[in-house]
Amino acid sequence: MSESGSKARSHGRFSVQVSAQPRDLMQDPRTVRGAWRARVITLFPEAFPGTLGLSLTGKALDQGLWALEAIALRQFGEGRHRNVDDTPAGGGAGMVLRADVVTRALAEASQGTPPDRKLWPIVYLSPRGQRFDQGTARSWAAAEGVTIICGRFEGVDQRVLDRFAIQEVSLGDFVMTGGEIAAQAMIDATVRLLPGVLGNAASTEEESFSDGLLEHPQYTRPAIWEGREIPAELTSGNHAEVEKWRRAEAERITAERRPDLWAAYLARNSRG
Incomplete structure (x- = not known):
């Protein structure tokens, strides 16, 4: 054939x-x-x-x-x-x-x-x-x-x-x-969602859309670049503060950029 x-x-x-x-x-x-x-x-x-x-x-x-x-x-x-x-x-x-x-x-x-x-x-x-x-x-x-x-x-x-x-x-x-x-x-x-492909299962749990929100901003070295500093919460060493900041930023960005996702997120959480 x-x-x-x-x-x-x-x-x-x-x-x-x-x-x-x-x-x-x-x-x-x-x-x-x-x-x-x-x-x-x-x-x-x-x-x-x-x-x-x-x-x-x-x-x-x-x-x-x-x-x-x-x-x-x-x-x-x-x-x-x-x-x-x-x-x-x-x-x-x-x-x-x-x-x-x-x-x-x-x-x-x-x-x-x-x-x-x-x-x-x-x-x-x-x-x-x-x-x-x-x-x-x-x-x-x-x-x-x-x-x-x-x-x-x-x-x-x-x-x-x-x-x-x-x-x-x-x-x-x-x-x-x-x-x-x-x-x-x-x-x-x-x-990329298949077992073993990314090597770090946490990566897929923290990225955009994993819980209905867009991902929070990411930073790395140098600590100060062109006068811009990494947010203090991320360098505090306080894991609770880091998670709180990341959640707040994910919610802010989603509300600003994707009103459809934000509305669906609010609806899901209000039912819970």
Whole structure:
């Protein structure tokens, strides 16, 4: 079914170098049993791992703490030219990804995955979808993995989204040329929550959105920089005062910059 160079590309531990190129995280791995997996259906598998191969996410990928598979949509296309799209029904500009083509890609992406969508969400990246947030990242991290369809052109035939109850998710209120960058952002936000990736579980507990608030300001050496001093509370050595200051600053910044988050935070705490 696959054309040369169009096969699904996997990323993770025990990768095998098959060319004179530098070691590639994307060559057909045998990942650690039970590792969290991201399967991305895309017209541009060469876009992966991209930034996911760098820093802590890249190190965790190489260690097998999670795995990435880029599945080339083109290999499931129709005819000699592997067409994946067609004109919109009813007319209009642009092209639409075909339901039959996407279904064949989903069939491959679903191999070995549980049918329960809580254990393995199937997601289509779309500006009309539910906004991706930290809660979404937590739910994905708690699953066994996720399959992400990267849209292109005018989108995907609605029938395949309805047939498989695919969840539509948006990175934000703007339109991009495709879902690959959004997919990397969402996967990054999810992978950093996996055990062992950051190395310090407290980091994820203290950062923005962990308790519904934006994060407090951070400071480090030098103690005085261009006449500006680190707040005295942070250098007092009094842990209670430090926590009190950080909480107050998180609340102040959230109220000023994100009234929506602040209102939700107040509502939750008033019920408690």
